[in-house]
Amino acid sequence: MLFLNIVQLLALGASGVSASPSDIDECGTGGLYSVDISTLPEGVNPNGLRKCAEHPVANTTIAALEKRDCYYGAKPYGCTDGFCWKKCSTNGGGQWCWTAANGGFGDWIKCSSDDQCNAFQACGLGECQACGCSC
Known part of the structure; x- marks a missing residue:
């Protein structure tokens, strides 16, 4: 585990992002978010990139064990488990995404009610397995 943490820290240093071992532990199995800023x-503000690659809901034990369900409801966006989401298209395919600030590369957008979210928020982008349009 220590070796893996050191390798992750070296890789982040090469991309211009600094992280501590506690940052790595906080991000769980999804690891730290790394992107070539070029x-x-x-x-997109390179200083506004999120710390963890995976969405916090995806890092929970329950979410990791479940298949991500498609959404066929009428609402085009909403708030679930404290985070905003939106439908990816209007074609009825059921795909949805978690939304993120900074053009999809920043922090996950938090909420306490549906009216704090909207269809214009960007889908989370990057190496996240659970954030972008899918089901």
């Missing part, structure tokens, strides 16, 4: 789309 590949970020225009308008």
Whole structure:
């Protein structure tokens, strides 16, 4: 485990991001979010990238064991487990995503009610397995 932490820290240092062992532990099995800042789309603030790759709900034991269900409801967005989500398309495919600030590369958007979310929020992007459009 210590070896893995050291390798992750070295990799992050190469990408210009600094992290402590407690950051690595906080992110769980999803690991730290790393992205080559030279590949970020225009308008994305490299100082506003999230710390962890996976969505916090995906890091829970229950969520990790369940298949991510499709959503066929009428609402185009909402708040679940304290985080905003939105439908990915209007074609009725059931795909949805967790939303994130900073063009999808920043912190996961938190909420306490559906009205704090909207369909214009960006889907979470990057190496996250549970954030982008899927079901």
